Every structure is written in structure tokens, then in C-alpha cells.
Amino acid sequence: MIEISNLTMSLSSAGRSVKILDEINLHVPEKELLAIVGPSGSGKSTLLGLMAGLDRPSSGSIVFDGTSLSDLTEDELAMLRRQKIGMVFQSFHLIPTMTAIENVQVPLELQGRQDASEEAKRLMTAVGLEARCGHYPVQLSGGEQQRVAVARAYAGSPALLLADEPTGNLDSKNGTLVIDLLLNLHRDLGNTFILVTHDMNLASRADRVITLRDGRIVEEQSKP
Ligand SMILES: Nc1ncnc2c1ncn2[C@@H]1O[C@H](COP(=O)(O)OP(=O)(O)O)[C@@H](O)[C@H]1O
Ligand SMILES: [Mg+2]
Known part of the structure; x- marks a missing residue:
């Protein structure tokens, strides 16, 4: 999926150059x-941003589904994100x-889906918020906003989900709720899921954990 x-x-x-990521190799x-x-x-966030094509690397390559991100224009990258990420x-x-x-x-409409409104309703129900559809973000708790x-x-069933410390601003109860949702949706859809987290308990539920330090992968552990 990603190389x-x-x-x-x-x-x-x-005035001097600082290496934020240093010779990362990852499949x-x-x-x-x-x-x-x-x-x-x-x-960590820099690496996710590069995988999403939000930034261009100084050197090296990212191949997503057979396409090298460096070959794409900004518009093509935006299209890729809209459809697959x-x-x-x-x-x-x-x-x-x-x-x-x-x-x-909105993302469903950008994908040109005729059923955008029904699909949005289905997704709001899937995250347990069917009763909050008409609320504005400011009227929702942090856990509900997340x-x-x-x-x-998950609108449009993306092939790749990227999450950057999704529970970092939540208390432990809401954090657990959000994580369970993310893990369940990932399991149901069978997509690829890359998750940045500080929570080792959560990391231990992943197929594989890599540790970054000073822009390098210093450790890699797969589930036994
Ligand atoms: N736009 C930027 N300009 C300068 N330094 C940056 C910028 N973005 C990130 N950095 C630096 O790059 C390093 C890595 O940042 P980041 O990827 O956000 O780390 P993490 O997500 O692991 O906390 C940090 O030292 C940060 O200060
Ligand atoms: Mg970060």
C-alpha cells in the first residue's frame, strides 16, 4: 500500500539546515x-503529513498504491486525499x-456521491451521534467533536486512515470511546490504518509498532 x-x-x-526525518525506509x-x-x-506528524501528500520531502520517495507522490501535482494530491485518505x-x-x-x-459531496446526505446520516449513526446531527461543533463536547x-x-471508505494523536485532547473515557470507534471501523472496512499515539496500551493493539527518535526509526516490533 505504502512504500x-x-x-x-x-x-x-x-540559517542552518535541521533534519526532521532522516533516511526513513518503511513498507x-x-x-x-x-x-x-x-x-x-x-x-511523527511530519511523517504523516508527507504520507498524506500535504508536504513534499527533501529527498526520497513515497509510493502510494503504485503511484509516486512526487509525480503528482498539488491538484492530483488533493484528489488522491479526497478519494483514498x-x-x-x-x-x-x-x-x-x-x-x-x-x-x-462535505467530503462525500466532493466525491460526487449522490447519496451524500444518507451516507452522512449513516456515519453519524455509526459513531453514536445521530441525535447530534444539527449541532455545531461549539455545541459539542471534545469527545463528540472527535x-x-x-x-x-471514514466518509467514502478511505483505503488509508491516518490519525495523529486522536485522543491527545480527550479524557480517558472519551479517548477510549474514540479509539474503540477507530479500531471497529478499521476492522469492518479492512483498510490500512496508521496511528500516531503516546498511549502504549493502544499501540500494543496494533499489528506493528515503530518508534521514531530524532527523525529515525529506532525500533520496530510486530505483534507476536
Ligand atoms: N514548519 C516547521 N518549521 C520548523 N520546524 C518544524 C516545523 N514543523 C516541525 N518542525 C520541527 O520538526 C521536528 C519534528 O516535528 P513533528 O513532526 O511535529 O514531531 P512530533 O509529531 O513527533 O512531535 C520538531 O523538532 C519540530 O520543532
Ligand atoms: Mg506531532
Whole structure:
């Protein structure tokens, strides 16, 4: 599904170049649940952003489903994300001027789905929020907002789900709810799921855990 080769990301800071990712090599097979752990600043979010085509690497390549991301224009990358990638962030990132269900419906409409409104309703129900469809994000708790974000991420059944510390802003009860939802949807759909987390308990439920430190993969552990 994803083949990352010699991926390096450098940024210049105060006139000198800093390597944020350093020669990353990683193969993620279809359907894998891969957890990425590591201290703050180790490059986890940068790596996810590159996999989503939100940023261009300094060198190296990412091949997604047989297509090298570096061969795609910005428009083609946006199209790829729209059709194949769902994303969940730590801070929810819902559109504040839209209701919960509208937030879920937008990506479906962008995909040209005729049944966008029914499908959005189905997803809101799947995350247990059918009674909150007409609420605006500000009227929802953090846990509820993240469940809407999960419904939105799963709109269109993406081949790849990327989640960046999805429980980082939630208390443990809501965090558990969101994680259970993500794991259940992943299992039901059978897609590929790459999850950045600080929660070792959660990471232990993944097929494989890689640890980043200073922009390098320093450890890799597969489920026995
Ligand atoms: N746009 C940026 N400009 C400068 N430094 C950045 C930028 N984005 C990230 N960094 C730096 O890159 C390193 C890795 O960041 P990040 O990928 O966010 O790590 P993590 O998600 O593991 O906490 C950090 O040292 C961070 O300060
Ligand atoms: Mg991060």
C-alpha cells in the first residue's frame, strides 16, 4: 500500500539546515494497523503529513498504491486525499460554521456521491451521534467533536486512515470511546490504518509498532 524509501525532510532554522526525518525506509502493507510512537518532536506528524501528500520531502520517495507522490501535482494530491485518505487530528479540525452532519457530508459531496446526505446520516449513526446531527461543533463536547471527525474521516471508505494523536485532547473515557470507534471501523472496512499515539496500551493493539527518535526509526516490533 505504502512504500517509503530513503525519506529525508530538512528544514532550515536560524540559517542552518535541521533534519526532521532522516533516511526513513518503511513498507506498510494493505490492511495493516501500524502504530507510530516516539517522543514529542521526533518527526511523527511530519511523517504523516508527507504520507498524506500535504508536504513534499527533501529527498526520497513515497509510493502510494503504485503511484509516486512526487509525480503528482498539488491538484492530483488533493484528489488522491479526497478519494483514498481519511485523516483525524488531535484538535478535531471541524469546520465551525457547519453542523456536525454537514462536516461529514462535505467530503462525500466532493466525491460526487449522490447519496451524500444518507451516507452522512449513516456515519453519524455509526459513531453514536445521530441525535447530534444539527449541532455545531461549539455545541459539542471534545469527545463528540472527535467522533464527528472520525465519521468525516471514514466518509467514502478511505483505503488509508491516518490519525495523529486522536485522543491527545480527550479524557480517558472519551479517548477510549474514540479509539474503540477507530479500531471497529478499521476492522469492518479492512483498510490500512496508521496511528500516531503516546498511549502504549493502544499501540500494543496494533499489528506493528515503530518508534521514531530524532527523525529515525529506532525500533520496530510486530505483534507476536
Ligand atoms: N514548519 C516547521 N518549521 C520548523 N520546524 C518544524 C516545523 N514543523 C516541525 N518542525 C520541527 O520538526 C521536528 C519534528 O516535528 P513533528 O513532526 O511535529 O514531531 P512530533 O509529531 O513527533 O512531535 C520538531 O523538532 C519540530 O520543532
Ligand atoms: Mg506531532
